[in-house]
Amino acid sequence: MALKNFPEQWGWLSKLFHWLTALLIFVQIPLGFYAESLRLSPLKIDVFVWHKSLGMLILLLVIARLLWRIKSTIPVALATSRLQQLLASGAHGLLYTLMLALPVSGWVTSSAANFPVKLFWLIPLPAIVGPDNDLKSLAAEVHEICVFIIIAVLLVHIGAAMRHHFVLRDSALKRMWF
């Protein structure tokens, strides 16, 4: 299997990036809602350490993924109309934006709340901003809005993949699989 992308096929690095971020996001979103729902307790703090650790891992992965994408050939779109093509690239752009905005707004929230973080209980995460109550509320709001948008866009993304695979019976899903 090729490392690099071809016009009709994703290379294995792009596939790995795709499915790894997908997996992490599917753990991360419920983890965030769970952490938020808990009363203040050692458990809540531990769940948040997991959430922040995974979030920073996702941020790193997404940055690497974007750099790789910029350098790579992108397989040709399988859209059946101009509108579909537009929707698809819009959704992909939005997903990348949200995959950056979510970890960054979470990082700002945590730093502005003056809470120190050790990623995976090992690596101290530097504060991205100083303590600031107003900024903390704003960043938390942005984080929450972004999570609802990403859930909606992911549903569209998955729905479109299903449609390509089961209705249009094209290679959209297959060429992203190993």
Place this chain on the structure above:
Amino acid sequence: MKINILFLLMSLAAGLTSAEQWRDNSAASKLYFAPSFEGLPINGEFRQFSVNISSDPNLQPESLIVLVQIASADLGSSDLNEAIQMVDWFDSQGFAEARFSSDQIVATDQDNQFVASGRLSLKAAEKTIEVPFSWQQSADGSIRMLGELKLDRGDFAIGSGEWSSGDQIGLAVKVWFDLNLVGTND
């Protein structure tokens, strides 16, 4: 007349030998504390406190009383500030004030360095602690008093119940101060 002169002399003598009283100039005095999370410090301070100290005529500190308004604890964010006032932590509703009063102050063999030992009553507990500090008069006549100590929050049941292990929120809490003291005798 004779009595008046005698009285004058007596008061002069008393003035020379009497203790001096000092208290903090709150605008220029800071009392900091730093709990830790996973070994990383969270720096904070008490915004309201008062320090009263008396010295002998040679400016040797003799007794120290510190009162701290617990509800004024500030860790830099409203989330943390609300959390630390809860019953498991400071419980400032039940215990509004912490008090340290020295039993004795001894000079160490280093210049301007002293150790006050005394009782700290904080939350429901009273413990004997030692407060090392430096004490030096500035050109304007005020005193600069600096010191640092470590307290074990477990001694005072701060962070009780599920928080008492210290695994996440460390048991050792650093406390330090930089005080500007002004004389209150006149």
